[in-house]
Amino acid sequence: EGVDPQRAAFLLRRGWSLYSVTPLFRFSRGRLREYARLLGAAIAADRHKGLAVQVGVDTDIGAALSSLPGLQGSERDPAAVLVQLSSRSQAYPKNSEDKIVWSGCFCCVYGDDLSENLPEDFTCLPLFLANGAETYTSIVGSWFQKTFDCSFRRLAISPLSLTWMVAMWAGCKVDKGASAVELVFSVPRLSQPLDISYAIHPEDAKALWDTVQKTPGEITQEEVDVFMDCLYSHFHRHFKIRLSAAKLVKVSTAIAQAHCDGIVKILHSQYLSGVLMLLTELAITQIQ
Amino acid sequence: HLATSLPLPSERDHLRPRIDLIVFMIDIKSKYSLKNVEASLAHVDPSFFLGKVYFLVTGVGRVNYCSIDTNAICKLGEAYCSPVLFCELELEGIRVATAQRLLRILQICAGLVPGVSALSFGLLMRKSADD
Numbered sequence: 001e002g003v004d005p006q007r008a009a010f011l012l013r014r015g016w017s018l019y020s021v022t023p024l025f026r027f028s029r030g031r032l033r034e035y036a037r038l039l040g041a042a043i044a045a046d047r048h049k050g051l052a053v054q055v056g057v058d059t060d061i062g063a064a065l066s067s068l069p070g071l072q073g074s075e076r077d078p079a080a081v082l083v084q085l086s087s088r089s090q091a092y093p094k095n096s097e098d099k100i101v102w103s104g105c106f107c108c109v110y111g112d113d114l115s116e117n118l119p120e121d122f123t124c125l126p127l128f129l130a131n132g133a134e135t136y137t138s139i140v141g142s143w144f145q146k147t148f149d150c151s152f153r154r155l156a157i158s159p160l161s162l163t164w165m166v167a168m169w170a171g172c173k174v175d176k177g178a179s180a181v182e183l184v185f186s187v188p189r190l191s192q193p194l195d196i197s198y199a200i201h202p203e204d205a206k207a208l209w210d211t212v213q214k215t216p217g218e219i220t221q222e223e224v225d226v227f228m229d230c231l232y233s234h235f236h237r238h239f240k241i242r243l244s245a246a247k248l249v250k251v252s253t254a255i256a257q258a259h260c261d262g263i264v265k266i267l268h269s270q271y272l273s274g275v276l277m278l279l280t281e282l283a284i285t286q287i288q
Numbered sequence: 289h290l291a292t293s294l295p296l297p298s299e300r301d302h303l304r305p306r307i308d309l310i311v312f313m314i315d316i317k318s319k320y321s322l323k324n325v326e327a328s329l330a331h332v333d334p335s336f337f338l339g340k341v342y343f344l345v346t347g348v349g350r351v352n353y354c355s356i357d358t359n360a361i362c363k364l365g366e367a368y369c370s371p372v373l374f375c376e377l378e379l380e381g382i383r384v385a386t387a388q389r390l391l392r393i394l395q396i397c398a399g400l401v402p403g404v405s406a407l408s409f410g411l412l413m414r415k416s417a418d419d
Contacts, residue, residue, distance in 0.1 A: 067293050085347070156352035159317075163355075228319070244320035247353065260352065 005065065008071065011105065011252035012269055017128035018262040023114070023122035024148040032065040032081075035147075039134035042143045043085070043136075060088050062098065071111035073277055076224035077167065078123050080107035102132030104140055107275040114284045122240055126283040127276065129264075130153065155262040155283055157250040162258060165278065167224045169255040171209035172271060174202055178254035183231070187237040196246065198235055202254055238259040294328035308398040309340050309406075311390060316347040319355045322364075329368060331353040339410030340397050345384070349376035372415035 040063040047061070068080040082105050086098035106125035108115070115124035130137045141152045157165075170181045180199040187194040212227045213219065232244045250259045256275050257265045266275050289304075290315035296304070310332065315321040325343070332341065342366055347353065375386040397406040 159355040160353050160357060221359070225357075225360075230317075242320045244323060244355075245318045247317060248355065 004242075005040050008068070008272060009269065010103070011129070011272060012266055014131050014262055015265050016084075016131050018104075018157075018264060018279060018283070019128040019130065019141070019152045020155045020286040021126055021128045021144075022151045022287055023118055023124045023126075024106075024150050026121050027123040027148050029079075030069060032067070036063045036065045038147070039065070039140065039143050043139055046139050046199050062088065062102070067283070068105065068107075071109060071273065071276060073108075073273065073280075074112055076115055076123060077108045077111055080105055081125060083140060085132070085140070091094075102136040102140070103130070104137070104279075105129045105269050107276060107280070109273060110281055111282045111284060113281075116288065126287055127155075127280045128283075139271040153286060155259055155286055157260050157262055157282065160258060161282060162248050162251045163224050163228050164219070165256070165258050166208060166253060167227045168219060168278070169251075169253040169271070170202070170205035171204075171213060172229075172253075172268075174206070174254045174268075178202045179252070181254075182250075182252040183243075183248060184250040184252075185243050186227075186249045189248045196241070196243065198231070198243065200231070205253075233272070233278065292329040293324055307336075307340075309342070309390075309394045310336055311342045311344050313344045313346060314356070314361060315355045316345055316356050316358075317350070324355050326364070335413070337369055339406035339408070341368060342390075342393065342413075343370060344390075345372060345374045346377045348374045349379060349382075365414070365417075369410075369414070371410060371417060390410045 037058070040061065041061065043061050055257065062085070064084045064086070066082045066084075068082045071080045072078070083103070084100050086100045088098050105128070107127050107129070108125045109127075111124050111126055114126055117122055130140075144150060145152060165182060166181065181202055181255065182197060183211040184198045185198070198237050208230055208279045209227055212230075214223065228244075235243050238254060249262070251257065255266075255268045255271045257267070264275070264279065266272055312325045312328065314325055343361065345358075345361055361372060373386070373389070373414070376382045377386070395401050395411070396404050396409045399405075
Protein backbone atom coordinates (compact mmCIF):
# COMPACT_ATOMS: atom_id res chain seq x y z
CA GLU A 1 0.00 0.00 0.00
CA GLY A 2 2.97 2.30 0.28
CA VAL A 3 2.04 3.94 3.53
CA ASP A 4 4.82 4.05 6.07
CA PRO A 5 3.27 2.19 9.00
CA GLN A 6 5.20 4.19 11.57
CA ARG A 7 4.09 7.58 10.34
CA ALA A 8 0.49 6.57 9.68
CA ALA A 9 0.21 4.83 13.04
CA PHE A 10 -0.55 8.11 14.78
CA LEU A 11 -3.87 8.16 12.86
CA LEU A 12 -4.95 5.00 14.61
CA ARG A 13 -6.72 4.65 17.96
CA ARG A 14 -7.28 8.37 18.29
CA GLY A 15 -10.53 10.32 18.10
CA TRP A 16 -10.57 12.68 15.11
CA SER A 17 -13.08 15.45 14.48
CA LEU A 18 -13.92 15.58 10.81
CA TYR A 19 -14.20 18.60 8.55
CA SER A 20 -14.71 19.04 4.83
CA VAL A 21 -12.35 21.54 3.21
CA THR A 22 -12.77 23.25 -0.14
CA PRO A 23 -9.70 23.19 -2.43
CA LEU A 24 -6.68 25.21 -1.28
CA PHE A 25 -5.57 28.03 -3.55
CA ARG A 26 -1.83 28.32 -4.29
CA PHE A 27 -0.71 25.87 -1.66
CA SER A 28 2.92 25.03 -2.33
CA ARG A 29 4.66 21.95 -0.93
CA GLY A 30 8.01 23.68 -1.13
CA ARG A 31 6.96 26.33 1.37
CA LEU A 32 5.89 24.10 4.27
CA ARG A 33 8.56 25.50 6.61
CA GLU A 34 7.47 29.04 5.84
CA TYR A 35 3.82 28.15 6.44
CA ALA A 36 4.78 26.58 9.77
CA ARG A 37 6.51 29.78 10.79
CA LEU A 38 3.55 31.94 9.78
CA LEU A 39 1.12 29.64 11.54
CA GLY A 40 3.23 29.69 14.70
CA ALA A 41 3.24 33.47 14.58
CA ALA A 42 -0.54 33.56 14.17
CA ILE A 43 -0.96 31.33 17.21
CA ALA A 44 1.41 33.45 19.28
CA ALA A 45 -0.50 36.56 18.24
CA ASP A 46 -3.76 34.99 19.31
CA ARG A 47 -2.34 33.98 22.67
CA HIS A 48 -1.13 37.50 23.13
CA LYS A 49 -4.69 38.64 22.62
CA GLY A 50 -5.62 36.16 25.30
CA LEU A 51 -7.79 34.04 23.05
CA ALA A 52 -6.13 30.65 23.44
CA VAL A 53 -7.01 29.12 26.76
CA GLN A 54 -4.15 26.98 27.89
CA VAL A 55 -2.86 26.23 31.34
CA GLY A 56 0.64 27.52 31.95
CA VAL A 57 1.60 30.74 30.18
CA ASP A 58 5.22 29.68 30.22
CA THR A 59 4.85 27.37 27.25
CA ASP A 60 5.68 28.22 23.67
CA ILE A 61 3.61 26.73 20.90
CA GLY A 62 5.48 25.74 17.78
CA ALA A 63 3.92 24.64 14.52
CA ALA A 64 5.21 22.08 12.03
CA LEU A 65 3.87 21.14 8.63
CA SER A 66 4.94 18.05 6.75
CA SER A 67 3.91 15.94 3.81
CA LEU A 68 2.61 12.49 4.58
CA PRO A 69 2.86 10.38 1.44
CA GLY A 70 1.36 6.94 1.12
CA LEU A 71 -2.22 7.69 2.16
CA GLN A 72 -3.43 8.47 -1.34
CA GLY A 73 -5.81 6.31 -3.29
CA SER A 74 -5.24 7.23 -6.92
CA GLU A 75 -2.25 8.83 -8.62
CA ARG A 76 -4.12 12.09 -8.90
CA ASP A 77 -4.55 12.40 -5.15
CA PRO A 78 -2.12 14.86 -3.57
CA ALA A 79 -0.09 13.60 -0.63
CA ALA A 80 -1.59 14.24 2.77
CA VAL A 81 -0.42 17.24 4.80
CA LEU A 82 0.21 16.90 8.48
CA VAL A 83 0.01 19.91 10.83
CA GLN A 84 1.27 19.55 14.37
CA LEU A 85 1.38 22.01 17.24
CA SER A 86 3.80 21.23 20.00
CA SER A 87 4.56 22.92 23.25
CA ARG A 88 7.89 23.41 24.91
CA SER A 89 8.19 24.77 28.37
CA GLN A 90 9.94 28.14 28.36
CA ALA A 91 11.11 27.70 31.92
CA TYR A 92 13.11 24.54 31.17
CA PRO A 93 13.73 24.61 27.44
CA LYS A 94 16.68 22.28 27.53
CA ASN A 95 15.11 19.64 29.76
CA SER A 96 11.73 19.01 28.30
CA GLU A 97 10.92 17.48 24.94
CA ASP A 98 8.36 18.93 22.61
CA LYS A 99 4.93 17.66 23.49
CA ILE A 100 2.44 17.48 20.67
CA VAL A 101 -0.69 19.28 21.83
CA TRP A 102 -2.69 19.31 18.62
CA SER A 103 -2.62 17.45 15.32
CA GLY A 104 -4.39 18.01 12.05
CA CYS A 105 -4.27 16.09 8.81
CA PHE A 106 -5.45 17.13 5.38
CA CYS A 107 -5.92 14.15 3.11
CA CYS A 108 -7.51 12.92 -0.05
CA VAL A 109 -8.18 9.27 -0.89
CA TYR A 110 -9.76 8.86 -4.33
CA GLY A 111 -10.86 12.44 -4.63
CA ASP A 112 -11.06 12.36 -8.42
CA ASP A 113 -14.66 13.57 -8.39
CA LEU A 114 -13.58 16.88 -6.95
CA SER A 115 -10.11 17.31 -8.44
CA GLU A 116 -11.11 16.44 -12.00
CA ASN A 117 -12.06 19.87 -13.22
CA LEU A 118 -9.96 22.01 -10.95
CA PRO A 119 -7.61 24.63 -12.38
CA GLU A 120 -3.87 24.18 -11.78
CA ASP A 121 -3.55 26.50 -8.80
CA PHE A 122 -5.81 24.46 -6.57
CA THR A 123 -4.81 21.61 -4.29
CA CYS A 124 -7.60 19.21 -3.48
CA LEU A 125 -7.47 17.85 0.08
CA PRO A 126 -11.13 17.68 1.03
CA LEU A 127 -10.89 15.69 4.26
CA PHE A 128 -9.50 17.27 7.41
CA LEU A 129 -9.00 15.38 10.66
CA ALA A 130 -8.36 17.30 13.88
CA ASN A 131 -7.27 16.02 17.27
CA GLY A 132 -6.76 18.30 20.22
CA ALA A 133 -8.25 21.40 21.80
CA GLU A 134 -11.05 23.06 19.87
CA THR A 135 -9.42 26.48 20.33
CA TYR A 136 -6.36 25.36 18.37
CA THR A 137 -8.54 23.81 15.68
CA SER A 138 -10.29 27.12 15.17
CA ILE A 139 -7.02 29.13 15.07
CA VAL A 140 -5.42 26.75 12.58
CA GLY A 141 -8.65 26.62 10.55
CA SER A 142 -8.89 30.42 10.42
CA TRP A 143 -5.27 30.71 9.33
CA PHE A 144 -5.75 28.21 6.51
CA GLN A 145 -8.98 29.86 5.44
CA LYS A 146 -7.33 33.27 5.28
CA THR A 147 -4.13 32.09 3.65
CA PHE A 148 -5.50 29.69 1.05
CA ASP A 149 -9.01 31.05 0.52
CA CYS A 150 -10.62 27.77 1.49
CA SER A 151 -13.55 26.99 3.72
CA PHE A 152 -13.90 24.46 6.54
CA ARG A 153 -17.16 22.85 7.57
CA ARG A 154 -17.85 20.31 10.27
CA LEU A 155 -18.55 17.00 8.57
CA ALA A 156 -21.66 15.45 10.05
CA ILE A 157 -22.42 11.80 9.36
CA SER A 158 -26.06 10.96 8.69
CA PRO A 159 -27.65 7.83 10.13
CA LEU A 160 -27.86 6.52 6.57
CA SER A 161 -24.09 6.86 6.15
CA LEU A 162 -23.54 5.21 9.52
CA THR A 163 -25.52 2.16 8.35
CA TRP A 164 -23.20 1.89 5.33
CA MET A 165 -20.21 2.06 7.62
CA VAL A 166 -21.41 -0.59 10.02
CA ALA A 167 -22.39 -2.93 7.17
CA MET A 168 -19.02 -2.50 5.46
CA TRP A 169 -16.91 -2.73 8.58
CA ALA A 170 -18.85 -5.58 10.20
CA GLY A 171 -18.24 -7.56 7.03
CA CYS A 172 -14.47 -7.22 7.21
CA LYS A 173 -12.42 -10.18 8.22
CA VAL A 174 -11.19 -9.71 11.76
CA ASP A 175 -9.04 -11.60 14.19
CA LYS A 176 -10.24 -13.64 17.12
CA GLY A 177 -11.08 -11.56 20.14
CA ALA A 178 -12.27 -8.63 18.06
CA SER A 179 -14.57 -6.24 19.84
CA ALA A 180 -18.33 -6.42 19.46
CA VAL A 181 -20.22 -4.57 16.74
CA GLU A 182 -22.13 -1.91 18.61
CA LEU A 183 -24.85 0.45 17.45
CA VAL A 184 -26.04 3.31 19.62
CA PHE A 185 -29.47 4.81 19.01
CA SER A 186 -30.95 7.96 20.42
CA VAL A 187 -34.69 7.95 21.00
CA PRO A 188 -36.35 11.18 19.89
CA ARG A 189 -39.10 13.20 21.47
CA LEU A 190 -38.76 12.06 25.06
CA SER A 191 -38.66 14.41 28.03
CA GLN A 192 -35.34 12.87 29.02
CA PRO A 193 -32.92 11.68 26.37
CA LEU A 194 -32.64 7.90 26.09
CA ASP A 195 -29.82 6.03 24.40
CA ILE A 196 -30.10 2.41 23.38
CA SER A 197 -26.95 0.40 22.82
CA TYR A 198 -27.18 -2.76 20.70
CA ALA A 199 -24.12 -5.00 20.78
CA ILE A 200 -23.63 -7.92 18.40
CA HIS A 201 -20.98 -10.58 18.45
CA PRO A 202 -18.58 -9.72 15.59
CA GLU A 203 -18.68 -13.22 14.11
CA ASP A 204 -22.49 -13.16 14.06
CA ALA A 205 -22.47 -9.78 12.36
CA LYS A 206 -19.98 -10.95 9.75
CA ALA A 207 -21.95 -14.14 9.16
CA LEU A 208 -25.11 -12.09 8.63
CA TRP A 209 -23.37 -9.74 6.20
CA ASP A 210 -21.92 -12.66 4.28
CA THR A 211 -25.41 -14.06 3.67
CA VAL A 212 -26.60 -10.66 2.48
CA GLN A 213 -23.76 -9.54 0.23
CA LYS A 214 -24.04 -10.96 -3.27
CA THR A 215 -20.85 -9.75 -4.97
CA PRO A 216 -17.67 -9.55 -2.92
CA GLY A 217 -16.14 -6.12 -3.15
CA GLU A 218 -19.44 -4.51 -4.10
CA ILE A 219 -22.07 -3.12 -1.76
CA THR A 220 -25.53 -1.90 -2.71
CA GLN A 221 -28.06 0.16 -0.77
CA GLU A 222 -30.46 -2.81 -0.86
CA GLU A 223 -27.90 -5.05 0.83
CA VAL A 224 -27.28 -2.49 3.57
CA ASP A 225 -31.07 -2.20 4.06
CA VAL A 226 -31.50 -5.96 4.38
CA PHE A 227 -28.61 -6.17 6.85
CA MET A 228 -30.06 -3.41 9.02
CA ASP A 229 -33.61 -4.83 8.75
CA CYS A 230 -32.35 -8.14 10.11
CA LEU A 231 -30.76 -6.41 13.06
CA TYR A 232 -33.87 -4.30 13.69
CA SER A 233 -36.28 -7.27 13.57
CA HIS A 234 -34.05 -9.34 15.84
CA PHE A 235 -34.08 -6.55 18.39
CA HIS A 236 -37.84 -6.04 18.02
CA ARG A 237 -38.50 -9.74 18.51
CA HIS A 238 -36.69 -9.65 21.84
CA PHE A 239 -37.44 -6.22 23.21
CA LYS A 240 -40.54 -5.01 21.30
CA ILE A 241 -38.70 -1.80 20.46
CA ARG A 242 -38.52 -0.52 16.89
CA LEU A 243 -34.98 0.74 16.44
CA SER A 244 -35.86 1.79 12.90
CA ALA A 245 -37.84 4.66 14.40
CA ALA A 246 -34.89 5.86 16.48
CA LYS A 247 -31.86 7.80 15.35
CA LEU A 248 -28.63 5.90 14.83
CA VAL A 249 -25.94 8.10 16.38
CA LYS A 250 -22.87 5.92 16.73
CA VAL A 251 -21.45 2.72 15.28
CA SER A 252 -18.53 0.81 16.63
CA THR A 253 -16.67 -2.14 15.11
CA ALA A 254 -13.21 -3.66 15.40
CA ILE A 255 -12.23 -1.71 12.27
CA ALA A 256 -13.38 1.77 13.29
CA GLN A 257 -15.89 3.80 15.26
CA ALA A 258 -17.97 6.67 13.93
CA HIS A 259 -20.27 9.18 15.60
CA CYS A 260 -22.88 11.26 13.81
CA ASP A 261 -21.30 14.48 15.10
CA GLY A 262 -18.41 13.74 12.73
CA ILE A 263 -15.99 12.01 15.05
CA VAL A 264 -14.15 8.84 14.01
CA LYS A 265 -11.61 6.54 15.52
CA ILE A 266 -9.77 4.14 13.22
CA LEU A 267 -8.58 1.01 14.96
CA HIS A 268 -7.22 -1.32 12.33
CA SER A 269 -4.20 -0.31 10.22
CA GLN A 270 -5.11 -2.66 7.37
CA TYR A 271 -8.33 -0.79 6.68
CA LEU A 272 -7.03 2.74 7.23
CA SER A 273 -7.07 3.55 3.52
CA GLY A 274 -10.57 2.15 3.09
CA VAL A 275 -11.98 4.21 5.94
CA LEU A 276 -10.26 7.38 4.70
CA MET A 277 -11.66 6.73 1.23
CA LEU A 278 -15.19 6.56 2.61
CA LEU A 279 -14.69 9.72 4.66
CA THR A 280 -13.18 11.52 1.65
CA GLU A 281 -16.32 10.66 -0.29
CA LEU A 282 -18.54 12.07 2.47
CA ALA A 283 -16.43 15.24 2.57
CA ILE A 284 -16.68 15.70 -1.19
CA THR A 285 -20.46 15.18 -1.08
CA GLN A 286 -20.71 17.89 1.56
CA ILE A 287 -18.62 20.30 -0.48
CA GLN A 288 -20.49 19.88 -3.73
CA HIS B 289 -58.65 12.15 9.29
CA LEU B 290 -55.31 10.88 10.65
CA ALA B 291 -54.30 7.25 10.96
CA THR B 292 -51.00 5.70 12.03
CA SER B 293 -51.39 2.82 9.60
CA LEU B 294 -53.82 1.04 7.31
CA PRO B 295 -56.22 -0.68 7.17
CA LEU B 296 -58.60 1.63 8.99
CA PRO B 297 -60.64 -0.06 11.74
CA SER B 298 -63.71 -1.63 10.19
CA GLU B 299 -66.05 -0.68 13.08
CA ARG B 300 -66.48 2.84 11.79
CA ASP B 301 -66.83 1.98 8.10
CA HIS B 302 -70.48 2.96 7.92
CA LEU B 303 -69.82 6.35 9.51
CA ARG B 304 -66.90 7.27 7.33
CA PRO B 305 -67.38 9.80 4.53
CA ARG B 306 -66.00 9.23 1.04
CA ILE B 307 -62.20 9.33 0.92
CA ASP B 308 -60.95 11.69 -1.77
CA LEU B 309 -57.22 11.77 -1.07
CA ILE B 310 -54.68 9.68 0.80
CA VAL B 311 -51.40 11.30 1.83
CA PHE B 312 -48.76 8.91 3.14
CA MET B 313 -46.31 10.69 5.41
CA ILE B 314 -42.75 9.45 5.51
CA ASP B 315 -40.41 10.91 8.11
CA ILE B 316 -36.94 10.93 6.61
CA LYS B 317 -35.53 10.49 10.11
CA SER B 318 -37.35 7.23 10.66
CA LYS B 319 -36.73 4.10 8.61
CA TYR B 320 -39.73 2.63 10.36
CA SER B 321 -42.09 5.21 8.86
CA LEU B 322 -41.10 4.02 5.37
CA LYS B 323 -41.68 0.39 6.31
CA ASN B 324 -45.04 1.31 7.83
CA VAL B 325 -46.11 3.15 4.67
CA GLU B 326 -45.01 0.25 2.47
CA ALA B 327 -47.08 -2.16 4.57
CA SER B 328 -50.11 0.16 4.54
CA LEU B 329 -50.01 0.58 0.75
CA ALA B 330 -51.10 -3.02 0.34
CA HIS B 331 -54.46 -2.13 1.90
CA VAL B 332 -55.31 0.64 -0.55
CA ASP B 333 -57.83 -0.01 -3.30
CA PRO B 334 -56.09 0.26 -6.71
CA SER B 335 -58.51 2.93 -7.92
CA PHE B 336 -56.92 5.41 -5.53
CA PHE B 337 -53.66 5.27 -7.43
CA LEU B 338 -55.19 7.28 -10.27
CA GLY B 339 -54.13 10.57 -8.74
CA LYS B 340 -55.60 10.23 -5.25
CA VAL B 341 -52.48 9.02 -3.48
CA TYR B 342 -49.56 11.30 -2.59
CA PHE B 343 -46.39 10.70 -0.64
CA LEU B 344 -45.28 13.49 1.68
CA VAL B 345 -41.69 13.28 2.89
CA THR B 346 -41.08 15.32 6.04
CA GLY B 347 -37.95 16.38 7.87
CA VAL B 348 -35.93 17.11 4.75
CA GLY B 349 -34.48 20.27 6.22
CA ARG B 350 -31.96 18.37 8.32
CA VAL B 351 -29.65 16.44 6.00
CA ASN B 352 -27.69 15.10 8.96
CA TYR B 353 -30.68 13.23 10.35
CA CYS B 354 -31.41 11.33 7.17
CA SER B 355 -32.10 7.64 7.82
CA ILE B 356 -33.75 6.85 4.51
CA ASP B 357 -32.25 6.79 1.04
CA THR B 358 -34.14 9.39 -1.04
CA ASN B 359 -33.80 7.19 -4.12
CA ALA B 360 -35.85 4.50 -2.39
CA ILE B 361 -38.68 6.99 -1.82
CA CYS B 362 -38.61 8.21 -5.42
CA LYS B 363 -38.71 4.60 -6.62
CA LEU B 364 -41.72 4.02 -4.36
CA GLY B 365 -43.46 6.98 -5.97
CA GLU B 366 -42.71 5.59 -9.41
CA ALA B 367 -43.83 2.08 -8.50
CA TYR B 368 -47.20 3.37 -7.28
CA CYS B 369 -47.58 6.06 -9.98
CA SER B 370 -47.99 8.69 -7.28
CA PRO B 371 -46.31 12.08 -6.80
CA VAL B 372 -43.79 12.62 -4.01
CA LEU B 373 -43.76 15.93 -2.16
CA PHE B 374 -40.96 17.07 0.13
CA CYS B 375 -41.35 19.42 3.08
CA GLU B 376 -40.01 20.43 6.46
CA LEU B 377 -42.74 20.62 9.07
CA GLU B 378 -40.59 22.29 11.69
CA LEU B 379 -40.45 25.52 9.71
CA GLU B 380 -43.72 27.37 10.00
CA GLY B 381 -43.59 28.95 6.57
CA ILE B 382 -43.07 25.66 4.82
CA ARG B 383 -45.63 23.95 7.05
CA VAL B 384 -48.29 26.48 6.11
CA ALA B 385 -47.39 26.38 2.42
CA THR B 386 -47.50 22.58 2.39
CA ALA B 387 -50.89 22.58 4.09
CA GLN B 388 -52.20 24.99 1.47
CA ARG B 389 -50.85 22.80 -1.32
CA LEU B 390 -52.49 19.70 0.14
CA LEU B 391 -55.77 21.54 0.52
CA ARG B 392 -55.66 22.53 -3.13
CA ILE B 393 -54.83 18.96 -4.14
CA LEU B 394 -57.75 17.74 -2.02
CA GLN B 395 -60.11 20.14 -3.76
CA ILE B 396 -59.02 18.76 -7.11
CA CYS B 397 -59.31 15.14 -5.97
CA ALA B 398 -62.82 15.81 -4.63
CA GLY B 399 -63.80 17.07 -8.04
CA LEU B 400 -64.41 20.62 -6.80
CA VAL B 401 -62.19 22.30 -9.38
CA PRO B 402 -63.86 22.31 -12.79
CA GLY B 403 -61.70 21.23 -15.71
CA VAL B 404 -59.02 19.49 -13.63
CA SER B 405 -59.30 15.83 -12.68
CA ALA B 406 -57.32 14.03 -9.99
CA LEU B 407 -55.66 11.89 -12.64
CA SER B 408 -54.58 14.73 -14.90
CA PHE B 409 -53.27 16.74 -11.98
CA GLY B 410 -51.38 13.78 -10.59
CA LEU B 411 -49.69 13.24 -13.96
CA LEU B 412 -48.78 16.91 -14.05
CA MET B 413 -47.24 16.72 -10.56
CA ARG B 414 -45.22 13.64 -11.43
CA LYS B 415 -43.99 15.07 -14.69
CA SER B 416 -42.82 18.29 -13.05
CA ALA B 417 -41.02 16.32 -10.36
CA ASP B 418 -39.05 14.45 -13.01
CA ASP B 419 -37.79 17.62 -14.68
